[in-house]
Amino acid sequence: MDVLDMALPVERLLCEKATLLESPIGATFELTPLCNMDCKMCYVRMSPEELRRKGRIRTADEWLETARQAKVAGLLFLLLTGGEPFLYPEFRRLYEGLKAMGLIVSINTNGTLLDRETVGWLAKNPPRKLNITLYGASDETYGRLCGNPHGFTQVVRALDLCEEFGIQVKINYTVTRENADDARQILQLIRDRRLESTVAYYVFPANRKEETDNSASRLPPEEAARVRILSEVARLGMQTFINQGRALLMIEDGTATTDKPPHDTAFTCRAGKSTYWINWQGRMLLCGMTDNMQFDLDELGFERCWAALKQAVRATSCSEKCAGCPHETFCARCAASAIAETGTFEGTPAYLCRLYDCYIGQIRELVGALETAGKMDS
Secondary structure, three states, rough: OOOOOOOOOOHHHHHHHHHOOOOOOOEEEEOOEEEEOOOOOOOOOOOOHHHHHHHOOOOOHHHHHHHHHHHHHHEEEEEEEEOOOHHOHHHHHHHHHHHHHOEEEEEOOOEEEEEEEEHHHHHOOOOOEEEEEOOOOOOOOOOHHHHOOOOHHHHHHHHHHHHHOOOOOEEEOOOOOOOOHHHHHHHHHHHHHEEEEEEOOOOOOOOOOOOOOOOHHHHOOOHHHHHHHHHHHHOOOOHHHHHHHHHHHHHOOOOOOOOOOOOOOOOOOOEOOOOOEOOOOOOOEEEOOOEEEEEEEEHOOHHHHHHHHHHHOOOOOOOOOHHHHOOOOOOOOOOOHHHOOOOOOOOOOOOHHHHHHHHHHHHHHHHHHHHHHHHHHH
């Protein structure tokens, strides 16, 4: 998820300016790889034993010092994530310290640990957004996908508490083979509660965790495209979706053009331009989906890490096929997906090519069916 997601219009202008100036305005702090669930597609989660073998988590003082350096460099928007960030031992002291700096802080969480006392504490100094990931529409799905047979009940309790205490919630839904059948129920829950949402229909390979293979959880491209359309219809409404679909088909058919410029590096996002990710070991990454570029804060300090990350991004390029593809500005391909799927930033991720083809094909079928029905009605 983009750390700058859900920014206000004036804040988005600041973000665009920061990207042009290569000023690091947005960051994600990955506080811990520990989690109370064990989702099959997760690329970060470790057991306590794995954590002990690979290092230690950073102290709150270390994170606060990093935040102080980052703020001097331009940090304004900060996302706290994990693992499960509410398992971080010094979470409250760290959160309060970050808020005292004037940072705009959001939190990613699975929601299962949010009891009345915790939500009440948050409500006294609320985050910009509490991003709760919804993994299914039943306890059975949570048990199958996450190893938590009470997860859905726990998340619904959290949503009720957040509504009671007035905390802004955004739902993240990652679609997998294990929870795809829950899509309509999840989207209905989001509508009924009038919540902001993001649906991740593409599951990244778990490259950051070598011992994990999450390929069995990923939907075939045809099914991922179907869920993408379902989520867009739910978010936009059918008529707006159809209007946008017709406009996209005109571009596909060459009867219209797009003013979206092509990208001059492998990166279609703000990573290494105005945003970055710091993992639980204190290493600056492009984003949470890949650790192919990483720079040690303890060794280099913040300014040198940021300079190195920017330079590394400038030196990348996407594949010739992607750069010349008419779908390039609409496809979900990004640098992280290219290297995750192919092993290089210059690679062409075939899965995403197929997903986009299926998406366009299904829009074409839907628009065609509606037009045919309209002619019959007339």
